[in-house]
Amino acid sequence: MSSEVLDRGLVMDAVRVTEIAAIAAWKLVGRGDEIAADQAAVDAMRTALNDLNIDGQIVIGEGERDEAPMLYIGEKVGKGKGPKIDIALDPLEGTTLTAKAMANALTVMAWAPKGSLLNAPDTYMDKIACGPGYPEGVIDLDKSPAENIQALAAAKGVEPTEITVCVLDRPRHTEIIAQVRAVGARVHLITDGDVAGVMNAADPTTGVDLYLGQGGAPEGVLACAALKCVGGQFQGRLVFRSHDEKARAARVGITDFDKKYNLHEMVRADAIFAATGVTNGALLDGVRLEGGFVHTHTLVMNSATRTVREVRMKRPV
Numbered sequence: 001m002s003s004e005v006l007d008r009g010l011v012m013d014a015v016r017v018t019e020i021a022a023i024a025a026w027k028l029v030g031r032g033d034e035i036a037a038d039q040a041a042v043d044a045m046r047t048a049l050n051d052l053n054i055d056g057q058i059v060i061g062e063g064e065r066d067e068a069p070m071l072y073i074g075e076k077v078g079k080g081k082g083p084k085i086d087i088a089l090d091p092l093e094g095t096t097l098t099a100k101a102m103a104n105a106l107t108v109m110a111w112a113p114k115g116s117l118l119n120a121p122d123t124y125m126d127k128i129a130c131g132p133g134y135p136e137g138v139i140d141l142d143k144s145p146a147e148n149i150q151a152l153a154a155a156k157g158v159e160p161t162e163i164t165v166c167v168l169d170r171p172r173h174t175e176i177i178a179q180v181r182a183v184g185a186r187v188h189l190i191t192d193g194d195v196a197g198v199m200n201a202a203d204p205t206t207g208v209d210l211y212l213g214q215g216g217a218p219e220g221v222l223a224c225a226a227l228k229c230v231g232g233q234f235q236g237r238l239v240f241r242s243h244d245e246k247a248r249a250a251r252v253g254i255t256d257f258d259k260k261y262n263l264h265e266m267v268r269a270d271a272i273f274a275a276t277g278v279t280n281g282a283l284l285d286g287v288r289l290e291g292g293f294v295h296t297h298t299l300v301m302n303s304a305t306r307t308v309r310e311v312r313m314k315r316p317v
């Protein structure tokens with residue numbers, strides 16, 4: 001799929017899909033049912049995708065085929081005609097956030113030419129990411145948090161005390177958080193939202209400079225699609241907790257279990273990325289009902305044209 005195919009029409013198709021899923025999930029905000037919210041987003045996203053003139057296959061989804069009715073890895077979507085594309089998606093990033101009416105729940109999707117997205121298994125991944133404008137290699141997954149913070153601060157021309165690091169608030173990150181604070185940097189903790197966490201590091205308005213920690217490997221691919229559009233650096237390494245997880249990785253073609261992936265190995269060609277807010281957050285406003293209209297706020301990016309658009313839509317209830 002050349003950059004000519006990544007046209008405005010396909011970009012707006014992506015926007016419509018994430019909008020429809022966000023509205024479906026929004027109807028269950030604050031109702032305490034994570035499963036129902038996720039299922040509503042899945043059903044809406046599948047219906048919207050199958051209405052498009054694309055020949056799509058999901059490479060990052062909600063699990064494997066036996067876990068249907070989720071949008072599963074390998075599922076074909078679209079009308080089977082048009083561009084052949086890989087699809088990475090999270091119909092509802094932040095199921096808990098949605099159920100509890102907390103900030104930063106999103107519907108997220110990325111499209112790229114067939115064969116160009118890493119088929120990341122549903123395992124954990126160690127990650128580090130920063131935004132654009134720094135020398136290549138300024139961050140390194142194999143260095144300590146202190147070393148990465150000091151290198152980023154030097155490249156930015158500030159002291160480490162002026163660096164803010166986004167970390168998922170999890171017990172497994174206790175040591176990372178301690179090391180970040182020991183060097184004098186600030187820690188910005190998030191409760192959920194791995195994709196949004198990485199995106200925060202690429203958006204200067206959030207005040208976040210660096211993302212560190214262990215999160216989902218599929219979410220790493222989605223985050224890389226966003227970084228591909230705006231610039232930035234990313235490194236990740238798969239983390240396996242069992243033989244079953246290694247077997248799952250092998251089924252999607254992973255042979256080097258210790259490989260350190262960079263951004264361009266995760267997303268090997270131009271990509272479209274779209275995210276619509278379900279609840280209000282640092283990056284996007286949530287869905288709201290006002291004056292008989294449902295309002296949505298979407299961020300859509302196209303790496304082929306290096307464009308980033310904010311799309312605000314309203315439609316009658």
